[in-house]
Amino acid sequence: MSGPTPTPPQTLLQIVKSCDNFQLGARTEKVVPWLLSPSPCSAAVGLLRPEIVEQLRKEAQSSPSPSWYFGSDEAGKQWVSFADGIKTPSARSRVMKDLCERWRDTGLWPDEISPRKWRNELYPVYRNPFGPRDFPGENEDAHGDSLNYAFRMERAASGLFGIVTFGVHMTVYEEVEDGSDPSYNIWVPRRAATKQTWPGYLDNSVAGGIEAGLGVFDCVVKESMEEASIPEDVVRRYARPTGSVSYFFQTPRGWLQPEVEYVYELSLPPNSGVQPQPLDGEVESFELLPLKKVVELMRAGLFKYNCAVVIVDFMVRKGIITPDNEPDYQEIVTRLHGRFDYDRWAS
Amino acid sequence: MSGPTPTPPQTLLQIVKSCDNFQLGARTEKVVPWLLSPSPCSAAVGLLRPEIVEQLRKEAQSSPSPSWYFGSDEAGKQWVSFADGIKTPSARSRVMKDLCERWRDTGLWPDEISPRKWRNELYPVYRNPFGPRDFPGENEDAHGDSLNYAFRMERAASGLFGIVTFGVHMTVYEEVEDGSDPSYNIWVPRRAATKQTWPGYLDNSVAGGIEAGLGVFDCVVKESMEEASIPEDVVRRYARPTGSVSYFFQTPRGWLQPEVEYVYELSLPPNSGVQPQPLDGEVESFELLPLKKVVELMRAGLFKYNCAVVIVDFMVRKGIITPDNEPDYQEIVTRLHGRFDYDRWAS
Numbered sequence: 001m002s003g004p005t006p007t008p009p010q011t012l013l014q015i016v017k018s019c020d021n022f023q024l025g026a027r028t029e030k031v032v033p034w035l036l037s038p039s040p041c042s043a044a045v046g047l048l049r050p051e052i053v054e055q056l057r058k059e060a061q062s063s064p065s066p067s068w069y070f071g072s073d074e075a076g077k078q079w080v081s082f083a084d085g086i087k088t089p090s091a092r093s094r095v096m097k098d099l100c101e102r103w104r105d106t107g108l109w110p111d112e113i114s115p116r117k118w119r120n121e122l123y124p125v126y127r128n129p130f131g132p133r134d135f136p137g138e139n140e141d142a143h144g145d146s147l148n149y150a151f152r153m154e155r156a157a158s159g160l161f162g163i164v165t166f167g168v169h170m171t172v173y174e175e176v177e178d179g180s181d182p183s184y185n186i187w188v189p190r191r192a193a194t195k196q197t198w199p200g201y202l203d204n205s206v207a208g209g210i211e212a213g214l215g216v217f218d219c220v221v222k223e224s225m226e227e228a229s230i231p232e233d234v235v236r237r238y239a240r241p242t243g244s245v246s247y248f249f250q251t252p253r254g255w256l257q258p259e260v261e262y263v264y265e266l267s268l269p270p271n272s273g274v275q276p277q278p279l280d281g282e283v284e285s286f287e288l289l290p291l292k293k294v295v296e297l298m299r300a301g302l303f304k305y306n307c308a309v310v311i312v313d314f315m316v317r318k319g320i321i322t323p324d325n326e327p328d329y330q331e332i333v334t335r336l337h338g339r340f341d342y343d344r345w346a347s
Numbered sequence: 348m349s350g351p352t353p354t355p356p357q358t359l360l361q362i363v364k365s366c367d368n369f370q371l372g373a374r375t376e377k378v379v380p381w382l383l384s385p386s387p388c389s390a391a392v393g394l395l396r397p398e399i400v401e402q403l404r405k406e407a408q409s410s411p412s413p414s415w416y417f418g419s420d421e422a423g424k425q426w427v428s429f430a431d432g433i434k435t436p437s438a439r440s441r442v443m444k445d446l447c448e449r450w451r452d453t454g455l456w457p458d459e460i461s462p463r464k465w466r467n468e469l470y471p472v473y474r475n476p477f478g479p480r481d482f483p484g485e486n487e488d489a490h491g492d493s494l495n496y497a498f499r500m501e502r503a504a505s506g507l508f509g510i511v512t513f514g515v516h517m518t519v520y521e522e523v524e525d526g527s528d529p530s531y532n533i534w535v536p537r538r539a540a541t542k543q544t545w546p547g548y549l550d551n552s553v554a555g556g557i558e559a560g561l562g563v564f565d566c567v568v569k570e571s572m573e574e575a576s577i578p579e580d581v582v583r584r585y586a587r588p589t590g591s592v593s594y595f596f597q598t599p600r601g602w603l604q605p606e607v608e609y610v611y612e613l614s615l616p617p618n619s620g621v622q623p624q625p626l627d628g629e630v631e632s633f634e635l636l637p638l639k640k641v642v643e644l645m646r647a648g649l650f651k652y653n654c655a656v657v658i659v660d661f662m663v664r665k666g667i668i669t670p671d672n673e674p675d676y677q678e679i680v681t682r683l684h685g686r687f688d689y690d691r692w693a694s
Binding site: 023129130131132133134157215216240241242243244246260262316317318319322323324325328329330331333334335336337338339343 | 370476477478479480481511512526562563564587588589590594607609611616664665666669670671676677678680681684685686690
């Protein structure tokens with residue numbers, strides 16, 4: 001059977017740390033903030049590694065009207081931004097579209113942005129990643145600079161630019177009365193062996209990235225059908241939001257992925273007859289597993305990195321992990337809700 | 348009727364911000380880390396404002412064997428620590444006891460540590476505030492330096508030394524089926540007019556600080572009886588931990604209070620007959636209020652600062668605040684789980 005190889009059991013904190021594994025300033029490679037406009041006070045929307053900065057420099061040098069600006073101040077602080085003329089959402093989105101398609105077609109960073117890795121999903125980029133998820137609609141420039149929305153870009157390039165990405169994760173479970181304490185059986189999918197990312201790994205019951213313009217709950221509804229064949233009326237009736245997790249992930253190749261996952265749960269009533277089933281080919285199969293078994297598989301490294309933290313969050317919320325039974329409780333809880341050192345991105 | 352004066356309605360983010368209102372480095376007054384031992388690499392356990400550093404200097408100068416060490420390196424980084432000879436938990440606790448009692452009796456900072464403000468509760472101080480809540484028992488030095496526990500000190504002085512303090516907050520509520528969505532009635536106490544802090548303000552159903560050596564759930568059990576007359580068997584049966592909130596509060600007088608509150612909830616079954624009632628005089632009265640009313644009172648500034656954030660956390664967890672209905676959702680969620688910039692305390 002294809003899929004990941006088990007590792008020696010990890011603690012819950014180790015699981016969280018392998019997902020929240022990047023800290024700004026605590027490494028040797030110098031990353032440069034990506035700002036919206038040439039002013040150093042402009043909003044930081046991403047973090048660029050040296051090889052990306054170098055490539056953008058090349059592109060700017062070979063163009064008669066460069067799309068990029070390279071700033072630095074007396075203190076040696078550097079930044080990269082869109083060039084002065086690129087100041088509307090649609091202009092920024094166009095620059096990113098041309099750039100990403102060119103990088104895809106010329107084979108730069110093929111592990112990230114090759115035709116095979118291309119997602120064909122446009123992710124929104126916000127001035128403030130913790131602010132409103134607004135969207136101007138089809139006419140991107142209709143609201144000028146009054147929205148938090150700044151532009152959109154191809155999902156596959158998000159790690160190359162270190163932008164904050166947003167997704168949903170929903171745990172679908174059945175509650176079992178087991179003496180005085182409730183226990184939980186959780187629907188666990190295995191990712192298809194053909195997935196571009198994390199093939200064969202275990203996943204959260206329903207999960208997906210939120211494309212520009214889609215509401216968060218609408219995304220849950222959409223993914224529930226596409227990935228798990230759960231009918232819309234069941235989701236609308238039983239699903240509920242319970243918070244979010246956020247963590248700063250650096251991929252094995254060094255790309256930066258600060259992520260926010262809005263967390264939902266769907267408690268299926270006993271004998272509901274609803275069973276998650278694969279639909280769009282992204283998932284190979286679903287299995288209903290006792291939480292205890294899920295934790296075992298998680299500790300053996302068989303879950304996709306960020307699904308494990310969603311399950312840890314579930315266990316905190318349900319009182320399975322407690323301040324009295326888990327020595328790393330407070331570090332786990334705070335690391336599930338990281339701010340990405342965001343105040344330091346541009347300063 | 349005595350008590351706080353209502354303010355114009357605040358947003359939920361404003362409520363969170365008035366509790367999580369301090370950021371290291373974003374202010375003019377320079378705070379100095381308080382380390383355990385003279386080495387600059389030793390664990391940071393607190394943050395000292397200039398007037399405290401000055402007072403400690405005076406005390407060290409007038410003593411033949413000073414308890415304090417004042418360090419600085421070439422880069423201008425300063426720190427204060429226990430002096431070289433003070434290296435066991437019991438020695439540190441003794442220094443803090445003498446110091447706090449002297450400050451109490453001589454009337455330094457009477458708003459913090461006068462006889463009227465004295466709490467007579469010993470709070471634990473840990474090497475790593477996010478680490479294990481271990482405790483050596485009566486013989487403080489039994490484990491040498493192998494525990495996370497470092498020493499204990501009078502609660503009233505915690506703000507003067509900027510140590511991380513730990514408490515419990517439990518929301519006691521009744522769930523009401525109201526059509527398809529559940530709604531909640533919450534037991535809300537009013538603090539006694541004679542309380543040393545926040546007299547007359549509304550509070551969380553059960554709340555209290557955790558003294559050195561007390562288990563977290565044991566503290567919930569104890570406070571439930573002392574503050575709300577809820578019998579132990581009811582708490583043990585129905586209460587459950589649901590996470591924690593942590594925030595960096597600066598008092599109106601400028602004192603630093605980074606706090607961790609372990610969050611519990613107790614859902615009273617319909618017709619349980621259990622009703623929270625004042626017992627030890629800390630609470631004036633209890634009222635069962637619909638969540639909607641609670642939010643209104645919260646927005647009018649009538650709740651103690653940190654009780655409001657516990658209710659905001661409740662609303663996130665119960666899906667009342669959602670990523671789609673609250674523009675500040677992600678900032679609220681992350682600010683409920685702050686790390687206090689802890690990695691910067693000593694660096």
